[in-house]
Amino acid sequence: MKRLAILAVAGSLVVAGATAGLSTVKAAETKKSVETVKKGSNKNIDFRETDKDYFAYPDDMDFRELDKNFFAYPGADEDFPSLSEFLKNDKKLTKAEKKSLTEDYDKLEKTRRDIDETAEEIERITNKITDKWAIADKIDEVANKHQDIWDKVYENATDEDLAIEDNIEFIKSSKAITDEEKTTLIKAEEELRALNEEHSKQYNKVEEATKELTAKLDSLYKDVENLMDKMQPLANKLGEEFKENFGFAEIMPY
Numbered sequence: 001m002k003r004l005a006i007l008a009v010a011g012s013l014v015v016a017g018a019t020a021g022l023s024t025v026k027a028a029e030t031k032k033s034v035e036t037v038k039k040g041s042n043k044n045i046d047f048r049e050t051d052k053d054y055f056a057y058p059d060d061m062d063f064r065e066l067d068k069n070f071f072a073y074p075g076a077d078e079d080f081p082s083l084s085e086f087l088k089n090d091k092k093l094t095k096a097e098k099k100s101l102t103e104d105y106d107k108l109e110k111t112r113r114d115i116d117e118t119a120e121e122i123e124r125i126t127n128k129i130t131d132k133w134a135i136a137d138k139i140d141e142v143a144n145k146h147q148d149i150w151d152k153v154y155e156n157a158t159d160e161d162l163a164i165e166d167n168i169e170f171i172k173s174s175k176a177i178t179d180e181e182k183t184t185l186i187k188a189e190e191e192l193r194a195l196n197e198e199h200s201k202q203y204n205k206v207e208e209a210t211k212e213l214t215a216k217l218d219s220l221y222k223d224v225e226n227l228m229d230k231m232q233p234l235a236n237k238l239g240e241e242f243k244e245n246f247g248f249a250e251i252m253p254y
Helices: 002-013 016-029 034-040 052-056 083-088 095-130 134-143 147-155 167-173 179-209 211-238 240-245
Strands: none
Touching: 083 095, 095 179, 095 211, 134 179, 147 179, 167 179, 179 211, 211 240
């Protein structure tokens, strides 16, 4: 179902989807895409800019913003009648169909609230373990140190230099900077590696501490999908006005 493709993405972002961001952080220790870096960036890229969803997770992420139509609890708008009022004036559905739709819609709204509450609980646990991912700021700070020295390294690096995967060995190979500057960069790299290791530990703790809630969240999203699939034929009978105001408008997946 089209709109549920988005919901599945939203659910996975809660914990499991952070893996991609973690890989981005770890990539600071290699130069897999170093040719691109050489052209316009530098070694100490701002990771929060390259993977905003990850470093926003979960403290800065408003899950309701991911799908405003979904989390708006359709039908509760003051300017639009409730479901019961809407169905009272409807001539397209039978009484049995209206009863079925109302029961399923009530279940849908409850499931939506459960999703919101579960996501908030995951956020609370994560913030407690990670101090709201404070380590991401530390990684960012260290990764962006000594820009002027890094510029000299990359501006003068040869293809042979760029083929060196270990950052510290890459620094040592540079002929464009002094020994003192090399020592400065190496010290920063060692600090960055330590921070990345700590980041991985925190991520693993979050994943372990929230695995049951994450599984619950996945199940809730599946419940939403099943309920909407069940109600879709009746929503189609009611037409566009109902679908747009009660959360059944089709949204193309990203």
